[in-house]
Amino acid sequence: MAVKIIESCVNCFACEPVCPSKAIFEAKPHFLVDASKCTECEGDFPVFQCASICPIEGAILDSFGIAINPPGSLTGIPPEKMAEAMAELQSH
Amino acid sequence: MQLPVLNDTPSHAEHGAKGGCAASSCGTTENQMDSLPDSIREKVQNHPCYSEDAHHYFARMHVAVAPACNIQCHYCNRKYDCANESRPGVVSELLTPDQAVKKTMAVAANIPQMTVLGIAGPGDPLANPERTFETFRRLSEEAPDIKLCVSTNGLALPDAVEELSKHNIDHVTITINTVDPEIGAKIYPWIFWKNRRIKGIKGAKILIEQQQKGLEMLIAKGILVKVNSVMIPGVNDQHLAEVSKVVKSKGAFLHNVMPLIAEAEHGTFYGVMGQRGPTPEELQDLQDSCSGDMNMMRHCRQCRADAVGMLGEDRGDEFTLDKIEDMEIDYASAMEKRKVIHQAIQAEMDSKRLEKAEKAQQHKQVPKLTTRPVLMAVATSGQGVINMHFGHAKEFLIYEASPDGVRFISHRKADQYCAGDTSCGDGESVLQVTIRALSGCEAVLCSKVGYEPWEMLEAAGIAPNGEHAMEPIEEAVMAVYKEMAAAGKLDAKPEAAARASA
Numbered sequence: 374m375a376v377k378i379i380e381s382c383v384n385c386f387a388c389e390p391v392c393p394s395k396a397i398f399e400a401k402p403h404f405l406v407d408a409s410k411c412t413e414c415e416g417d418f419p420v421f422q423c424a425s426i427c428p429i430e431g432a433i434l435d436s437f438g439i440a441i442n443p444p445g446s447l448t449g450i451p452p453e454k455m456a457e458a459m460a461e462l463q464s465h
Numbered sequence: 466m467q468l469p470v471l472n473d474t475p476s477h478a479e480h481g482a483k484g485g486c487a488a489s490s491c492g493t494t495e496n497q498m499d500s501l502p503d504s505i506r507e508k509v510q511n512h513p514c515y516s517e518d519a520h521h522y523f524a525r526m527h528v529a530v531a532p533a534c535n536i537q538c539h540y541c542n543r544k545y546d547c548a549n550e551s552r553p554g555v556v557s558e559l560l561t562p563d564q565a566v567k568k569t570m571a572v573a574a575n576i577p578q579m580t581v582l583g584i585a586g587p588g589d590p591l592a593n594p595e596r597t598f599e600t601f602r603r604l605s606e607e608a609p610d611i612k613l614c615v616s617t618n619g620l621a622l623p624d625a626v627e628e629l630s631k632h633n634i635d636h637v638t639i640t641i642n643t644v645d646p647e648i649g650a651k652i653y654p655w656i657f658w659k660n661r662r663i664k665g666i667k668g669a670k671i672l673i674e675q676q677q678k679g680l681e682m683l684i685a686k687g688i689l690v691k692v693n694s695v696m697i698p699g700v701n702d703q704h705l706a707e708v709s710k711v712v713k714s715k716g717a718f719l720h721n722v723m724p725l726i727a728e729a730e731h732g733t734f735y736g737v738m739g740q741r742g743p744t745p746e747e748l749q750d751l752q753d754s755c756s757g758d759m760n761m762m763r764h765c766r767q768c769r770a771d772a773v774g775m776l777g778e779d780r781g782d783e784f785t786l787d788k789i790e791d792m793e794i795d796y797a798s799a800m801e802k803r804k805v806i807h808q809a810i811q812a813e814m815d816s817k818r819l820e821k822a823e824k825a826q827q828h829k830q831v832p833k834l835t836t837r838p839v840l841m842a843v844a845t846s847g848q849g850v851i852n853m854h855f856g857h858a859k860e861f862l863i864y865e866a867s868p869d870g871v872r873f874i875s876h877r878k879a880d881q882y883c884a885g886d887t888s889c890g891d892g893e894s895v896l897q898v899t900i901r902a903l904s905g906c907e908a909v910l911c912s913k914v915g916y917e918p919w920e921m922l923e924a925a926g927i928a929p930n931g932e933h934a935m936e937p938i939e940e941a942v943m944a945v946y947k948e949m950a951a952a953g954k955l956d957a958k959p960e961a962a963a964r965a966s967a
């Protein structure tokens with residue numbers, strides 16, 4: 374059982390120092406979780422520490438592959454609005 | 466020593482007018498730099514970020530050692546440097562503490578004017594206590610002639626005060642956008658606190674409490690505190706006068722208001738949701754009412770987290786990692802050289818300050834004009850003289866001339882509303898954007914102006930003036946003001962001036 378960091382990670386470093394199991398390491402092109410070390414914070418904290426400080430929606434997945442912080446949950450930007458703004462920018 | 470800034474006799478017309486928080490609450494009518502306690506004035510008057518004349522001579526640098534952040538601000542996307550301290554959209558080269566120490570000493574040895582080292586990001590320095598403190602610890606020991614400063618969002622500040630007080634820390638900057646949790650929830654969607662993410666009003670309340678507690682603890686330790694606020698129209702603009710009152714009553718020596726810069730392509734909440742930033746005029750009104758007449762920090766350019774050099778210039782390219790790797794620095798001898806140069810600069814600054822004070826004295830003796838104040842823009846690349854071509858200026862210094870003298874008001878960036886390509890949104894040219902950034906000014910002084918901008922400036926009611934190239938800024942502004950007065954241009958009140966004094 375382990376969480377996973379995916380490509381939307383922006384390499385902000387926030388998760389690395391808060392992991393109680395020292396499972397997170399800097400890598401290219403983005404940070405990674407050592408699945409053999411990740412304890413899902415069991416026994417240390419009631420919530421995943423990495424996913425509680427990560428500012429990027431969707432960057433960390435649980436062991437089922439589901440985003441722990443789904444779109445809209447952190448920034449408060451409704452996903453449609455984000456898509457709209459990005460489409461607008463692309464058309465320029 | 467008295468610092469002869471130009472606000473000895475501020476224009477009262479302007480103050481009574483501001484309504485809300487005019488002179489009584491946050492601005493005072495006497496010169497605030499003069500009213501600072503001697504110990505504080507001593508510390509800030511040679512600081513490139515605070516003293517208007519010192520920033521022409523001394524330089525500061527930032528090192529980017531602190532990547533992580535423990536809160537979220539609606540104007541930050543975390544891909545770029547902390548938007549509280551840098552211009553949004555900038556990415557700094559992240560350094561280890563060891564690299565940062567090396568870089569700082571290399572710069573200090575090569576740019577002796579560099580006197581201040583700051584850690585401002587790219588995230589929150591106090592959310593990276595090990596990296597930040599190791600850098601400070603080593604620099605305090607190895608380069609004791611460099612002053613240190615740090616900026617923070619305040620969440621981890623109370624726990625850091627003890628450690629900060631052990632180093633050569635000159636001052637701490639806290640970004641405080643509000644003292645009201647309900648407003649806070651509209652700026653900070655969440656914080657990371659005691660191993661949990663806390664959202665909304667609850668999170669904002671904790672952040673505000675930590676900021677205020679940290680501020681009080683620093684003051685109690687005798688460490689200088691500056692407060693920054695980001696002005697967000699419709700969110701906290703009405704509230705910042707209150708913030709100003711609170712932080713000054715607790716002992717912050719300066720409250721500095723910066724504009725929100727939000728662009729959709731940064732992908733921030735404010736950017737995507739279309740929250741606008743303040744216009745130059747809105748910003749200036751608020752700065753006038755909150756910073757009072759304090760002349761310091763009006764020249765803040767929200768420098769980037771790894772900036773090197775005089776304010777407004779960046780020589781970072783000369784000190785990239787691979788270049789400093791090869792530099793051999795003998796810091797002991799560099800320190801000797803630095804000392805000699807600092808003394809020479811000090812002597813020059815002292816004599817200029819004296820000269821200015823004498824001029825101000827003479828000025829008081831001639832019969833006073835009764836004309837209205839006028840804003841003018843100046844293009845300069847430093848040394849306090851008009852020495853820049855209009856078309857090359859990326860930013861302008863704004864001065865106010867009035868019968869009471871000339872005072873520095875602010876910087877305005879020519880490209881602030883433009884991503885840098887030749888046309889923005891509605892096919893506006895860079896020139897049009899620049900002219901819009903100068904709205905409210907009635908003249909622009911530069912070394913040269915081209916034909917096309919000349920016509921457009923005139924059409925916009927801004928008189929282009931290239932006659933004072935290489936002259937000291939304040940004297941030239943005064944000369945132009947007197948010409949305008951003599952030509953009878955200052956009797957009637959055009960719209961722009963009516964705003965400033967009505």
Ligand code: SF4
Pocket residue numbers: 375376391392393394395396397406410411412413414421422423424
């Ligand atoms: S879930 Fe916990 S143990 Fe696993 S990587 Fe994240 S912080 Fe570390």
Ligand code: SF4
Pocket residue numbers: 378381382383384385386387388389404423426427428429432433
């Ligand atoms: S906190 Fe999130 S975005 Fe930042 S490094 Fe970790 S996974 Fe990447």
Ligand code: SF4
Pocket residue numbers: 534535536537538540541542543546547548549550587588589618
């Ligand atoms: S404190 Fe700075 S780095 Fe952190 S979210 Fe706010 S602007 Fe971004």
